[in-house]
Amino acid sequence: MSRYTVEVKSATNADPEATIGYDRPLRIFFLQAFPDPRTDECALWLGAFLGEYSTLESIVEAARTQGYEVRGLTREMMLAMIKESGPPQPPSLGERLGLVR
Structure with a gap:
């Protein structure tokens, strides 16, 4: 799993x-911003479900449609996350058995 600090x-x-980052087991990009100081829940939390955001572009666009702009993504960050998301992983045993959806 990769994690990078950006501004939203x-x-x-x-x-x-x-x-922002990539979660290889879930095969998703994720973005978390604006944590509540008391509960630690984020006002913006995208990418929590299996295969939900499979491209970096899709998660940045999802944030944009909700009124958020992602700033500070460097070329190196983008290349590293895209590389990590590289060849698709086969479904896990839990997925193949229908235990994970």
């Missing part, structure tokens, strides 16, 4: 410590 901006707020 909304019309009224900014989170300079947002996290």
Whole structure:
């Protein structure tokens, strides 16, 4: 699993410590921003389900449609995450047995 720090901006707020990355077991890109200091739940949390965001572009676009802009993604970060998402992984045993959806 990779994790990178980026900035996520909304019309009224900014989170300079947002996290974007790739979760290989779930085969998804994820993005977390604006954690609540009391509960640690994030106001923006994308990429929690198997195969939900299979491309970096899809998760950045999903954030954009919700009114958020991802800033600070470097070329190196993008290449590393895309490389990590590289050849598709076969379904896990749990998926093949129907235990994970």
